[in-house]
Structures are given as structure tokens and as C-alpha cells.
Amino acid sequence: MNLKRMLSNRRSVIITWLISYIVVLFVPVLFSAALYWEAQNTIDEQIQRANDTLLKQMQDAIDNEIAQVNRLTNEMYSNVKVHDLFYSNKFARDDFRYELYGITQDLGRYRSTFSNIDEYYIYWSTGDIVITPMVYKPSSLLYADLYSGSELSFGAWTHKISNLKQRQTMYTSRINEAGRKQSYVSFISPFPADSNDKSVGSIVVMIDTNKLLHTISSVGQFNGGDLFILNENKQVLVSNTTKEIDLSPVSQILETSGNVYGNYHGIKSQFFYIKSYNSKLSYLMVVPGNLVWTASAYVRNVAAYSIVFSVLGGCILTVFFLRRNYKPLDSIMQSMTLYFGAEQKSGNEFHFIQNAFVDTVNEKEQTNVRLKQQQNQLRSHWISRLLKGRMDAQLSLEEAEPSFELEFDSENFCVMLFYLEDSELFFKKAHHLKVADKYKLLQFIVTNVVEELVNQQHTGYMAEVDDMMACLINIRQQDSKDTADRLEPIAREAQSFLKKHFEIEVTISISGFHTSKLEIPEAYNEALDAMEYKLIRGKHEIIRYEKIRKGDPSQLKAGYYYPLQIEQQLINYVKAGDVNKARASLNEIIERNFHPSVMTVELAKCLFFNLVSTFIKTMNEIGDMDIQETFFHNNPQAIEELTHSQTVADMHQQLLVMLEEVCRLTAAKLEANKLRLKDDGLGEFLQKIIKFVKENYADANLNISMIGDSFQMKPTYVSKLFKDHSGEGLLDYINKIRIEKAKSLLREGNIPLQEVANLSGFNDLNTFMRLFKKFEGITPGQYKTF
Secondary structure, three states: OOHHHHHHOOOOHHHHHHHHHHHHHHHHHHHHHHHHHHHHHHHHHHHHHHHHHHHHHHHHHHHHHHHHHHHHHHHHHOOHHHHHHHOOOHHHHOOOHHHHHHHHHHHHHHHHHOOOOOEEEEEEOOOOEEEEOOEEEEHHHHHHHHOOOOOOOHHHHHHHHHHOOOOEEEEEEEEOOOOOEEEEEEEEEEOOOOOOOOOOEEEEEEEEHHHHHHHHHHHHHHHOOEEEEEOOOOOEEEEOOOOOOOOOOOOOOOOOOEEEEEEEOOEEEEEEEEEOOOOOOEEEEEEEHHHHOHHHHHHHHHHHHHHHHHHHHHHHHHHHHHHHHHHHHHHHHHHHHHHHOOOOOOOOHHHHHHHHHHHHHHHHHHHHHHHHHHHHHHHHHHHHHHHHOOOOOOOOHHHHHHHOOOOOOOOOEEEEEEEEOOOHHHHHHOOOOOHHHHHHHHHHHHHHHHHHHHOOOOEEEEEEEOOEEEEEEEOOOOOOOOHHHHHHHHHHHHHHHHHHHHOOOEEEEEOOOEOOHHHHHHHHHHHHHHHHOHHHHOOOOEEEHHHHHOOOHHHEOOOOOOOHHHHHHHHHHHHHOOHHHHHHHHHHHHHHHHOOOEOOHHHHHHHHHHHHHHHHHHHHHHOOHHHHHHHHHHOOOHHHHHHOOOOHHHHHHHHHHHHHHHHHHHHHHHHHHHHHHHHHOOHHHHHHHHHHHHHHOOOOOOOHHHHHHHOOOOHHHHHHHHHHHHOOOHHHHHHHHHHHHHHHHHHHOOOOHHHHHHHOOOOOHHHHHHHHHHHHOOOHHHHHHO
């Protein structure tokens, strides 16, 4: 497997897998990063909270010390002796020494109560005297005792303690007896000014910085930071380090509490600060970043190493599993490529396999459909041959049943034929299909509907036979007495269902009942014979062979009614353009032949052919080419449609339409000729010819030549002129006048036929009888009898 080639194919599933693996790999990585970020924030918060707590503890410890200072200061403030001395005129009277002694004794008693305080004294400005526990002395002596070697000069010291307006904390130092520098935090609290607004003195309480450092040393040792205690002027009072500090990063925010980041001797550090509102001091702790973030850095390093190792291990496993999982898929792809002979063109391998599977399934389904269609076609063809009695000698009926999935439960059979009538409405609904597909759909619907209805009670198999569809029905009931009665409702239901739901109209014929497979062809012939009676019964009927076979033979006509005189009358009515009489004559012919008695199909066909022949003869006898051309132009398929009429009703209707059309054209032609005669002045000439014929009809020599000679015109011209303007031949008109005269003589009843012929202008009796029958449809003797 060439993994590089697969990776270069962007449509390959291996790309999807790779992306999926990467996503799966980076989910825990991202989760670890989020967990690290949360842990980092938590550690930061814990460190800050711990440092804030330590700083608060330091503040509480220092504030406790300062609280002792405040209580001592208040004790000395409230000492009555001090107030009497400071706010009296005893110094001027020089009677203050006893009060000084009393005050020293009181201060001495304070030492046992405030043992943690190193030094404290009261400076009296008026006497420039410093009162200490048990002794009082000039200020210079006290300076020498407590501030010798200090950076603070005597003048600066006296100025500060004598002119101070409010309490102040300051750093002081001295060189002790051991020669070591000893530092103090001095809390200077001035007395209220006298009535002259002059300072009367101050109280000074001093605490050794070593005690304070011991108090805060645990904080510094815990986090390794540098601690600073600042006074109101942001001056360092106490620190656990000798390093100088730049307060510029926190100078603006020391009035509150919190922490900031800044540089401390070139190291990024975090400044934690808090201000005490009791002591007015600020507490500052500076922790270098490398100390603050030791735990955080450890967590970060662990997380980073775990992520790196996870990514590297995930990449190695990704490549391993990609190769392992893709190998069988690659084998399948190669096999399918060889089998199907096509390369992957679009989509990934799964799409290719899916498409190949779908194509295979579709091909299988199409094959099954084709096999089913072929099976149905073969079965239909075999049933068609079975119905016609053309069994294949190589495939017996017993062998054909399992081959074509036929199941015959009994030896009782009937055949039902379906003739599909005009289904134009159905074809309109299926207008989107081709013509061939429409017929296939039509046959499919009829097949399914009929088989569904028949199979509810019996077993039926549909087949296409010639231009009809046949259903071979295997009757399940053994009693055949009412089998046909049971099949007729099935046929009627199928007929109604097809009409109602699909606009498909059918004519159905049902054969008789047969008790052997060998009689199936006979049943089919019976159904065919019954379907023949559609010609008489009409369309959309259900015709049972048994009802036709059981009819009374005495009621069947041996011939049909259509005598020559009736035919001639019909021709004459058409030639005269009399549509009402022509329609009445045709209706009478149909009525007398088909109602109420029954006519055989053969005789009905003969009558049809005779009526068609009459119509053709009528068109020929009219002889007017304009009428013929107009009629056949308007009805080019008239004769063909007439000969292809499938029922008596269809032929009757078609003949009526044709007769009415010809009568209309003939009447229009006659009317046009009459109008033209009037316009051309020929009417008088034709009336002369008519008058001449009526006056000389008894002359046996009267003919066209005689009339032409009488009017001094060519006989052919006279004949053509008469026919063009009257629509009737001149010789036919002469014979018609003679026949009318003969009919008048025959009605008298006592004149012999020969004499009637002579009086009518006929020398030959046979000619007279032939022409009389031609015009009237009956012989002169029959007419005389009527």
C-alpha cells in the first residue's frame, strides 16, 4: 500500500481518517490545555491568596504591637500629673520638680504592664526635659543615651519632637554599649498645643526593630520574599532585607490593598501590599517571580511534556492504524477495480464501494425485473398458444406449470376475453408517456385488476391474445352449476373498476364451463364466438356464451330484411337530398332486422356489407363530381370507417352521418342550380323540356335525341344542361314520369300490365317491369296488389 499516494489523493478516505484521528488526538490535548489553564489560574489564585493571608497575618501581628504602643500612649496622655505640669505655670514658679518625680514614678509602673516596649519617654518642651521611667533628664542627655551614633542629629531630633503637629512614625538607630547598631521604630505623638498654640511636648514610644523582624520572619521564610513596613510618608521603617526598594511601581496604590507586577532589582516580581487603618502603616511584600511561579512552572512543564509526548505518540499510532486499517480496504478497492474495470473517479473509497454496491443491486433488480417480464411474456405466450390449441410438443402441460409458476387446483376451466375499447381518456392522463408505454401500462393495469378480482375466488392468469386480452380461469368449486353466474359479477366488477378509476372501457365475453385442460382451446373459441356478438349487442357489454348457446333457434332469422325496392327508395331519397326520408328509411331497416328477434353475426355482417354497397352505388348514381369530391374531402376515411364499424350501433350512426352529409350536399347543389337557372334565364327553357316530356311520355320513341331535334339542339348538350340544373339525368326523368303514369293506371286495378306499359310509353313489358322495380323497389304486379 502506497500511503504517500493515498495521502496525495484528496478524495481518498484515508484523508478523512487522518482528519478524524487528528481531531480525536487533539481533543485530549485541548482538554489538557484547558485543564492546565484552569490549574494555572487556580494555583495563581491560591498563591495570591496565601501571600495575601501571610501579609494580613503580618499586619495583624504588627498591629498588635502597635496597639500596645497606642494603649501606652493613651495612658500617658491621660495622666493627670502630666496635664497639670504641661498646661500650668509651674515652670515659671520653679515648683515642678515634685510633679516630675511623680510622673517618673507613674512611667515606671507602666513598664511592667507594657513589657514588650523597649523605650518610652515624654518630652516637655517648656522645660526641655525628657521624662523617662524612674528618672527625668535634660534632652541632651537623653539624646546621648538613646540616639548616639544615629543619622538623626540632636537639633533635628529636638525640632521633630517639639514641633510635631500630628502623630508620626519614624526610624531611628543608635550605637549601643556593645558598639553595635541598634534600630528602633519610634512612635511620636504630640500633646495638644497650649492656649498660645505652642507645642507643649510629645510622647515617644520606641520598639526594637529586631522584635518586629522576629514577628515577621516567619512570613519571609515561608515564601522567600522581602518584607517592608512603611510609615505614613512611605519611608521604610522595618525590613527583613538590606536591599533598597524602588516604590515607584506601588507608590500610587499603597493607600489600598492588592498586588501588582514590577521589577525588583532587575527581577520580575510580584508586589503584595496592604494598608493598616489602625496604625496608618503600609505593609509590603515583594516575592520574585521565580519563587511565586515555582509550582505553576512545574505544572506547566508537566503539562507541556505530556502534550508533546501525547502528540508524538498519537502521530505514530495514527500512521500505524492508518496503514493497518486501510490495507484491507485497499485490497477491496483493487479487487473491485479489476472486477468492474473502472477507476475511482469521484468521492472516496466508501463512495466507490457504495456506488458499486448500489449499481450491483440495481442491476440485479433490473435483471430480476427483466426476468420477471420475460417470465410473464413467456407465460403469456404459452397461455396464448394453449388457448389456441397450439401446444409445444417439447413442453407438456405438466412441465409448463412449474416452469411458468402456474397452479391449477382443479380440472375446471373457463376463459374470459377482454376487448379494450377506445381509451382516449386514459391516454390523456398518461400523456407524459410514449405511445408504446401507454399501451403497456394499459395492459398492465387490466392484467393486475382482473387477476386480483379473479384470484379472490378462483385462480386466473392473463395473457395477450391477438388484439384482446384473455384470462384463463381455473375454477375452484367442483359444482359447475352456477359457475357462469359467479363469473359474471367478477367481470362486471372489473369492468366498473377499470372505468371508474382508470377511464378504461372494455367489452367482456365469458366461455362455457369445461372440465379438462384439453378443453381449454374449446373454451377460448367459445369466448371468441361470444365476443363476435359484440357486433349485435354493442360495446361495453358482458356477453356469456351460454346465453347465446341456450337461445331459441326458432327465434334466429334465416335471412335479413333489405329488399331491392327499399334499397332503391333509400338511393332515391339520397339523390333527391331528402334527409328526413333517408334517415327514416335507414332506421326502419335497422329496426326490422335487429328488434326484437336475434340475427346471427354472419347475417349481420352480410347486411353491413350490403348497406356499404348501397352507399357506394348511391354515390356513383349521383354522378356529380363536385358532390363526390366535397364529400370525400370532408370525410376521407368515410368508407373505411364504415367497413370497420364494430357494432350495429356504430354502423347505424356512421351511415346516418354519411347519408345526412350527402343529402345536405345534394340539396345544396339542387338549390344552387335553381338559383342559377333563375339568374341565367334557363328556367323557362327547362320548363319547356319538362312540359314536352309530360306531353309526349306515351310516345315510345321519346328519347334524348327526339327532344334535341325538337329544340334544334344537340342531344348531349340538352342532357347535360338538364342534369346540371336539375341534378337528375334527362332519361331518368323521362322514365320517372312514365313510372308515375304507370302507377296511376295500376291503381285503377282493371287495366292489364301490357296495356299499362303501352300507355306509359313502353313497348317492351320486360323493360317496363325492370324499370318499375328499379324506381319503386317492387314489381308492377306487387304494386297492383298493394
